[in-house]
Amino acid sequence: MSITLPGGFEDLQPFADRWALATEYERAAERRRSSPADIKAFYDVGLRCLPQILKRADQYPLGQISGVDSSLFHLALSLAEVAPHVEFYDCDPRVPFAFREERLVGVHCGTAD
Amino acid sequence: MNARLKPSFLSRYPELGTEPLPVYPYLASDYYQKEIASIFRQDWLCVGRIEEIPKPGDYKVKRLDFAHTSVILIRGKDGAIGAFHNVCRHRGNKVVTETGREETYGSNKAAVITCRFHGWTYDAKGALVGVPQEERFPPCFKRADNSLVPIHVDTWSGFICINLAEKPRMQLSEFLGGLKDHLDGYPFGSMPDVHTYYAHLNCNWKIGMDAFGEAYHVPTIHAGSFPGLTDYWQDDVAFYGDHRSIAFFAADMNPPTPVGSAANSIFGASIALARTEPFPLPKTVNPTRHKNWGFEQSTMFPNFLIHVGEGLWFTHQFWPISENKCLWEGKYFLKAPKTNSEHWAQRYAVTLQRNAWLEDTATMEDTHDALMSGAVKQINLQDDEIMLRHAFNAINRRVRALDEEAKGAHA
Numbered sequence: 001m002s003i004t005l006p007g008g009f010e011d012l013q014p015f016a017d018r019w020a021l022a023t024e025y026e027r028a029a030e031r032r033r034s035s036p037a038d039i040k041a042f043y044d045v046g047l048r049c050l051p052q053i054l055k056r057a058d059q060y061p062l063g064q065i066s067g068v069d070s071s072l073f074h075l076a077l078s079l080a081e082v083a084p085h086v087e088f089y090d091c092d093p094r095v096p097f098a099f100r101e102e103r104l105v106g107v108h109c110g111t112a113d
Numbered sequence: 114m115n116a117r118l119k120p121s122f123l124s125r126y127p128e129l130g131t132e133p134l135p136v137y138p139y140l141a142s143d144y145y146q147k148e149i150a151s152i153f154r155q156d157w158l159c160v161g162r163i164e165e166i167p168k169p170g171d172y173k174v175k176r177l178d179f180a181h182t183s184v185i186l187i188r189g190k191d192g193a194i195g196a197f198h199n200v201c202r203h204r205g206n207k208v209v210t211e212t213g214r215e216e217t218y219g220s221n222k223a224a225v226i227t228c229r230f231h232g233w234t235y236d237a238k239g240a241l242v243g244v245p246q247e248e249r250f251p252p253c254f255k256r257a258d259n260s261l262v263p264i265h266v267d268t269w270s271g272f273i274c275i276n277l278a279e280k281p282r283m284q285l286s287e288f289l290g291g292l293k294d295h296l297d298g299y300p301f302g303s304m305p306d307v308h309t310y311y312a313h314l315n316c317n318w319k320i321g322m323d324a325f326g327e328a329y330h331v332p333t334i335h336a337g338s339f340p341g342l343t344d345y346w347q348d349d350v351a352f353y354g355d356h357r358s359i360a361f362f363a364a365d366m367n368p369p370t371p372v373g374s375a376a377n378s379i380f381g382a383s384i385a386l387a388r389t390e391p392f393p394l395p396k397t398v399n400p401t402r403h404k405n406w407g408f409e410q411s412t413m414f415p416n417f418l419i420h421v422g423e424g425l426w427f428t429h430q431f432w433p434i435s436e437n438k439c440l441w442e443g444k445y446f447l448k449a450p451k452t453n454s455e456h457w458a459q460r461y462a463v464t465l466q467r468n469a470w471l472e473d474t475a476t477m478e479d480t481h482d483a484l485m486s487g488a489v490k491q492i493n494l495q496d497d498e499i500m501l502r503h504a505f506n507a508i509n510r511r512v513r514a515l516d517e518e519a520k521g522a523h524a
Binding site for chain 1: 214307308309310311312313334337338340370371372373375376379450451452453454455456457460461463464465467468471472473474475477
């Protein structure tokens with residue numbers, strides 16, 4: 001296990017290596033690789049931890065989260081990535097009835113994150 | 114049946130006709146060539162935002178496949194934006210090497226650009242200011258004769274627009290006409306954070322435009338991402354020459370969900386979730402200040418859809434590549450976040466919107482493919498698809514005028 005989360009986030013630890021990903025491209029790819037059960041399991045724990053993660057994130061200036069809190073924030077972004085799939089698409093790992101996602105290129109404020 | 118759907122826009126605009134539209138313009142190579150000649154090479158086209166090149170020396174290169182060129186947009190030391198074909202006057206190499214993406218960005222403190230091939234250097238006015246071993250060129254070679262080839266450029270509300278014609282038929286403000294008056298004052302520049310998605314599609318560019326040009330598809334296509342938007346209607350139809358606008362209203366937003374509500378409580382950035390902060394719209398946008406107004410879609414003819422909402426705006430643009438290929442670019446603009454949690458909330462909204470766009474783009478290649486069968490010769494439009502009918506008329510008028518010109522030339 002390469003990514004260690006801060007104390008208090010032990011429940012999220014099992015998801016850290018898979019979901020603490022820095023870019024949308026990686027987060028979406030991980031979501032597509034996952035099973036519906038994987039997505040639901042991560043979503044349930046992620047949702048529970050979300051308020052604490054955002055609270056810690058806001059102790060840093062915008063875009064300057066560092067160290068273990070950076071991994072935590074990436075987990076929150078992965079939660080945002082999978083949330084529509086749990087909340088709207090019945091845990092389908094892909095967007096149902098959609099254009100092939102792999103053909104879409106995303107660029108955010110000049111970066112891929 | 115949705116009781117709020119407005120009756121008969123078509124009866125208000127009888128000049129647009131009510132008959133089915135022909136399939137031919139979506140498929141035919143000759144029609145496509147005429148569109149390029151009579152519209153894309155003649156009209157003003159939006160190619161960027163001023164915020165993309167904020168400082169002197171900042172530049173952007175935008176590919177325009179339909180014209181087999183790419184355009185350099187560069188801000189000079191005087192703040193003015195110049196536009197040039199990205200073609201070196203030495204032996205025609207691209208002055209700025211493109212990164213492979215549709216849009217390439219760069220910056221140079223001296224506000225010059227240098228061709229990587231042999232080091233020819235141009236300033237932001239396009240003047241050739243540096244030629245290595247210049248003395249080895251023959252006496253007939255003159256720097257002054259070898260500036261970058263300029264392209265007409267102007268801006269409107271922060272949109273950078275170019276015109277490829279040698280002599281544009283009219284200035285940008287005249288071209289925009291009433292559309293300019295309609296949208297002037299919308300605070301585009303206060304929401305500069307842009308989230309871009311693009312894809313190359315195997316379909317005619319108008320099929321893409323059409324798919325985004327009506328809300329009839331919302332209850333079916335967006336049943337996944339926008340399940341709350343089924344009770345919708347459209348209104349505030351307006352035409353400004355070849356440009357057009359229509360507003361989208363919804364009785365309900367998406368149902369509250371745990372993550373959706375968490376994001377929305379931090380930063381209202383989704384078109385499918387209610388936004389409560391007051392927002393300054395121009396007088397003519399949502400003129401009745403209807404509480405169910407969601408956003409308005411304006412089309413800057415020929416290929417640019419500008420959607421303005423409260424606290425967010427987004428655009429779609431379809432760039433023709435051939436009669437059966439196009440580039441789609443979707444851009445979602447938000448106010449810069451102040452905190453990391455706002456950044457997170459915005460990313461949730463953008464992700465949901467991305468998914469909705471994946472739903473939108475799902476039909477386009479299928480539509481083109483199916484029309485290619487030749488099984489149907491006409492398509493049928495309902496009232497809420499009046500923008501498509503207006504687009505067909507505007508495009509067809511140009512193509513027919515070109516036909517008439519050609520006839521006249523042969524007479």
